[in-house]
Structures are given as C-alpha cells and as structure tokens.
Amino acid sequence: MEELLENASLLARVGGWEVDLERNIHSWSQVTREIHELDEHHISDLTESINYYREDFRDMVRNKVSQTIELGTQFDFEAVIVTAKGNEKWVRAIGEAEQVQGKTVRIFGSIQDIHDNKIMEERLRGVSDNVPGVIFQYTIKPEGTDELSYVSKGSELIWGLSPEECMNDSSKIWSQVAGGGDMQALQRSIQFSAETLEKWNFEWRVLSLDGQIRWHHGMGIPSRKPDGTVIWDSLVMDVTERKKLENLLEQSSRMAKIGSWEIDARMTPYFLEWNATTAAILETDLGGVSLEEAIQVYPKEFQKNRPRSHAFTPGEGCII
Template structure:
C-alpha cells in the first residue's frame, strides 16, 4: 500500500487531534505495566508528524516531528521494531530523543493495522535504560496493538452510525414539518370556504345537478394540468382518477347525493400530462327548497405531504430494522432512567427478554454499589445533552456485564428522552483486568509483586494512614539446600496464605522477592498485635519467621517506611539469636 493510500485511510478514521479516551489510555497503561517500562504511546503517523492518541509517561507531549519518530520505522516497514540500546543503533544514535530528553534507550513498537491492511501507527513502549522484551511480553504487546486496531475501527463505525441516525432524524423532522404546514394550509382554506358561505375559486369545483354542468376553478385546472378555460364533462373529470380510486369517489358522490353525506378523501390522480400525484378532495351537497341543486367542493395537491409521510414511514421502518437487527446494544429511556425501548441485542446481553426490561429503571440492572452514581449520569445528560463512558450492569444470571455507551438526549412531541447506543465490552474488560493482574501478581504465591508499591506511593500522595509488617523466613536457604526448591516453594505459598489469613479486605500481601514479604496495613493501630499474631500463627504452622513493623508518618516515602520496619526485624532477629 502506498503512502497516499495509507494516509487516506488514517484520516478516514476521524481520530487525529481528538480528546483522550479511556479505552486507548487503558491500552497504553496495560502495555507499560506488562513490560515495566515507564513510557508507552499509541502513536498515529500523519504526513509530517506522529500524534499520540494515548500517552503514558510523557506528560505534556501530544506529537513529535515524523523524522525523529521511532514509530516511523514500524509504519514504514509494517512490522514490529525492537531496539535494545538506541545509542548503539545507527538509526537512532543521533536522535534528539536519545541524546536529550527523555533519554530513550530501549524501544519496542508493534504495528496498528486496519482491516484493509493499512499500517496507521503503532503501540510502543520506551525506557531510559537498555532492555529486551520477553517472548510473552512481545505476544501481549502484539495483542494490545491488535486490540487498538479493532477499537479504532469500532469507534469509526459508531460515529458513522450516529451520523446516519442524526441525518435521518433531521430529514424526518423536516418532512414532518412540511406535512404539518400543508395540513394547516388545507384547514385554513376549508375555514375560509365556511366563513364566506361559498366555495373559493382557488382549487374549487361545482356540479349543477339540474344541468349536469361541471365547473373547475383556475387552480383546479392547474392541478389537472389542463388549460385554465377547460370545461370537462363529468365522466372525463372522473377519468383522471385510476380505476380503483375512480370507484371510491363515484361511491362517495352517490352517497352524498342520496344521503347528504359529505366526503373528504385522499386519492391518486393522473394529470393530463401523465404525472402521478395525490390529491385531497372534499365535497358536499347543497340544497334549495329541500331539493339537492348542486355538489361543491375543493381539491388540493397533497403529493409533497404524502411523500413526506411515506419518507417518514420508510425512515421509521429503517430505524426499526436497525433497532431490531443491529448487533449494537440500543435502548431509550426517559430522563428518570426508566427504559422505554430495548432492542433484542441489548436484552440478550443481559439474559432477559425485551418485555422483562421495559418500564423498569436502569438502576435495577446495576450492582448496588454503582446505583449512587446513576444520578450523576442523568444530571450530565440533562445539562450537556450527551454522555459517554462505561456502565457496569448485572445480568439475569448474576454475572457482570460492561457496556461502553454513548448516549444522546433527544426531544420529541411526547417529551425528551435519551437514545442510547452501546457495545458489550465484558470480554475486553475481563482481558484488561487479567493483563493487569498478570503484571502485578507473583505467579507462585498469588500475592502482589513489587509493582504494588507504586500504588502505595499514591496512598502517600493522598495522605492516607497506613503501616506495614515485613517478614523474612528463617533459614530459608538451608531449607532449599536440604529439602529442595519444591519444599521451599511450598513454604513460600504457605507463608503468603498465612499473611492473607491475618489481613483484612483493605490490607494487601506483597512478596518483595526471595523469602521477603510485606503486609500493608490500612489501620496502623493494629500493627503491634498483628506482628505478634503473625509470629504465633507461623509457629503453630511450623514456619520460622522474623517480623518487624513500622507506622508511616505523613508524606513519608514508602521505601523509608519499609526500611524502618526492616531495621526492627533485624534488631529483633539479632536479639533472639544472641547467646544467652
């Protein structure tokens, strides 16, 4: 694919220079977490620049010139590029991103390809120290790049669906307005005829029942596309109507003559020039001295209104088909959140029949912990006219479902309502959580690994109270040497289980490495008793341990608090092992 075609496909995605979006931010954060590199970008390669749809680790930077972009090589070669140390790579050694800030050394980029094969950018990770990815990390990044490609095209598809829906709605409103205007015009003409006591010559006609002479007004002649002085015989006047319509109006005339019943009909008509139109014709009987003397009425070309109604009906049919058969999850609800309509795809996503959801509030399908935030969502819809994000719902089987939605407020004659369109991203959400768990959990003990300390630093920034207990296994090397690593692994797992049994839901067990563990405690007042309980429980389970604890002071770095706990541990171990 040549460069012009690639750029055309990139611009068709309608994503350049748009605001950050949570999904793409999550992808680069996952990439950084998987590789341990501090910087990760979702880069899209324009003609003269690379622009970042998502940026983790390079605050304040939204784009760079294409000539200094590492990702340029990924796009040009349409394959992944990995650099162990940029200083030794001739392609990048003099790059200002290497010689200056941010001092890039390690780089790995994976192509983002659209469904038609255009490489529009890359998902990359960067680091300030030389490094090489593992095979597992490469596979994970390649999958994340594929997820980014799918997300970009799904985003475009949703925007196009919304544009089409808005266009059809606007056209339907325009045609409905035309229809209402024509109806009002006809009513005004009827009222005028009633006020004057005789028929208007504009679009009027009358039939003398004594002489059988038929007269048409100038406008009636214009509707039939005949000369203004045309004087048609009755049979010829009826012949402008197709056979089926002719039979209808003949019967209406007969009833009017016999019973005095007026008529008001809409019928097809073929003009003298062969043009097919629709007319509204009204007629009534006039009497004199108790005897019928004439029929009089009016006629109007209502073709535009009929076409407007037919277009509106066609639009409604198309919308209904889209609503019923779309794979997207579509629903409408009022400004209180009560569901007005739900398409089968949305109902199936939650395991309900459509009728089981109608008339119920969306909050009934939410976990209890999410319901408080629903009022904020309704407020944003009411004030901003739209809202977008991810909504967590509860299916009929009790399972969690995650919908990425983009909802708009619409106004109708029946009152305002919210039109919602969503995608079920439950599997994507589960996969993202799994990726994060893989990157933050110790595979042996299932405890958190050292990356958890990054979250703990946020506790410090937020001013939260906390403390910690550090734990070392006694004589662990001797156990490994004497009984083998399998036995050592069993003791490590048992130690993590012991700590988990001693902690609360808001606490966390962290394996720092080797035989070192850290128990993060949210209530520092529990520390002395907790340290004692851990030693007693370990002794009861036959595990030799040493512990130390420390309470964090306000704004005290995590490393300092852990070091203080280590000092206590070593002091107690020396005291315990000192000769008596």
C-alpha cells in the first residue's frame, strides 16, 4: 500500500511537507524536492521555503502561513515558485495545523505541481476571452433552478455584466431577455434541448442595459448527469448587425417586389418554399406548395414547355 501511495504521488506530482515547530524540524518528501529542483539531501527551513515563492506572491504566502500558526486555520492557494534552478513553476499549496491545548505545535500539508495545467488554462482563457461572444456553462438542476459557470470576459460585451455578476445572479441576464419580449420562446427552446439532448440553437431579442433592443444568437451542446442535471457548453453572440442587414434586404425585396423561393432536393415530391414577398406576389397565405401545384399558377401556354419533374434541377431562385 505504501508503494502504491508513493507511485500515485509521483504521477500526480503531489509532494508532502511538515514543520515541527517545537523541535524546529523541517521535512520534505522526494516529490516536494523535485518540484523545487533540489537534490534529495537538501533541507529547507520555513523562511527559505517561503522565499522560493516569486516575490509578488511572497507576502500572501507569509500571511497565510502565519495565520495557520497563530489561529490554527487551514490554507489552500495557487502561486508561482522560482525553483533552485531559476525556473518559474505554478504550484498549489495546502496546509493545516496540529494544536495542543490551543497552541500550534506542527503544520503540515502538500504541494502540487500544476504548471502544465495552469498554462493550458491560461491559453484557453485567452482564446475564450477573444471569441466575439460569451462562452459559459449553463446548468439546469432537477428542481428547476439554473446557474451559469465558467463565464468568459465576453459577458461584458454581450450583457454589459462582468463574469462574476453573471455567475452570482443569472436573473440580471433573464431580465434583459424579458425586456426583449422573447422570454417564453427562448425558454421553450432550452426545454426542448434538455428533453431531447439535441443541440441548442436559437435567436432572440434582449433589452440591453443601454436601452437598445439587440439580437442574440445562442448555441449549446447539452449533457445529462445521472441525477437529471443538464449542462450546456454554450456560446452566445450578438447578431444585431446581421439582423439589421436581413431586415434591410427584406424591405428592399418588398419594395422591388422580388421574392425568393427554394426547393429541398432531399424531399420527394419536390416542395417549393418561398418568402413573404413571393407569397404577396402570388396573393397567398401559404408558405409553400408542391412543385406541381406551383406550376399551375402560370397560364397553360407557359406550362406546355415546362421540364418533367425527373429532369428538373432543384435549387434556389427568385420571382419578380
């Protein structure tokens, strides 16, 4: 068992340490020495141990250790050390006190090399913070409560709120959705994704903090935990400018009386769908009809030379 624990410690890069305050004895495990890039015979006292931390972390570490000795409190922090060979390395340090009659006689704990994970975390944060939107995890629990976590800095651009504000109180976001008027439709889209575990993809309006109506586009991949909790890895972007261009194009089409149509080649018989301008030209409330029915709109003399259905190449077009 002892060998198993030692191997696990080596794999996890977790070392142990101990300071006997009454006898002034300092002990470091093999992994702790390796993290600090020291030889196996080196012994560091408490002052030297603290001085391995980079200067901008040193006061914080010194205060944490002092509180543990004086008050018996635990500490758990992440900081950068400068090893004996001059290399900077991120570590996580955990410590606690052993007290006898209210006096601390020993402090002990662990130190873990988290450098690779920390560097990867910072790189991912750099990527997420530069995405033109906000990245986050959205959670709905079985009892119906929801929360946001791992919110990127894009929240300031999308919602005008800091990541901390979003995670502490999601109602600030929902109030913007309510002001946009699409609350129920958005909630239905999320509920459908939760029930089917299909990708969430929806667009809705919000009333931003500056009083403007803006359009947001959200996407998310859901997963369900054994207890029924559903979690989405999500991205929300502001698509207001795109929506403005779409509306402008639609208005221009109506003014020019240019309608568009589309045929889905995957469906047989072919079904022709059109936009609102085409419907207005044809004076119909229908959103589309079969290709054969659509051809009947034209006078018979124009139908004579129409191609047979099997020779027709589906696609898109316009009607004026």
